[in-house]
Amino acid sequence: MSTEAAAATAPAVTEAAEPLAPVITPTAAPVIHPLWVRVTHWINALAILMMIGSGWQIYDASPLFGFTFPHQIALGEWLAGALLWHFAAMWLLVINGIVYISLGILTGRFRRKFFPIRPREVVSDFIAALRGKLSHEDLSVYNAVQKLLYVGVLLAGFVIVLSGLSIWKPVQFWWLTAFFGGYNTARYVHFAAMTAIVTFLTVHVVLAIVVPKSLRAMIVGR
């Protein structure tokens, strides 16, 4: 577009505007999620989706329960392919997780954002959420239910990694396998942690869609 054409289509605001009116640009808004949180969050989301998809394919080769996962939503085509995906994405998950957790502790973010978690507030915020009366005004402060869920999913992450290690290398990590009550029980623990993460993820993604500005903040930071 030429400069004349651009000037012709631009809204004529100059006469009406106050000459010394303060200019408030969007960049003045404080950052809610620093870059390291956003980058590690989305790498984690990708890694977890690959772990879930390949995990389901692994499960299908030798189901623990009376059902299997549909081929279309599993990753890796067959057992060997799925194991390759699982062990490749594992590195992404674990290295990225170590970066996120280290920075979360060192910067004080975890202490500030996730704690304290007061049971009374969890109950009242949960009731408010069910009634659709939870405020989403200030995205920099998590409500008590969010805090509990985020800390909960981090703990599920520890359990799934440790139980995963104990079924991956039961000889080297025999003490870990023993801690989980043996190889077979560790498989059930691993599956239970996956179920907890998938349940969290379902609620988490629905809420991100219901409150789109929170999704925006996790992408652009504010």
Ligand code: HEM
């Ligand atoms: C360090 C991380 C992880 C390691 C070392 C690991 C390792 C393994 C191994 C060795 C198996 C095969 C078990 C068997 O032969 O029966 C497996 C299965 C599985 N994994 Fe993981 N895993 C990890 C993380 C995850 C994550 C993050 C998820 C999903 C959120 C996941 C979901 C599954 C599922 C659903 C299965 C099939 C369960 C079964 O039938 O035993 N894993 N994992």
Ligand code: HEM
């Ligand atoms: C794949 C789709 C995902 C979407 C659309 C999504 C979306 C979001 C959004 C919008 C927030 C900001 C919440 C707010 O400001 O109120 C957030 C935070 C968070 N999400 Fe996710 N997420 C996804 C996957 C995951 C996964 C797989 C996990 C972990 C298993 C996870 C764990 C977290 C945690 C722990 C936070 C808080 C981060 C912090 O403040 O340090 N998310 N997510």
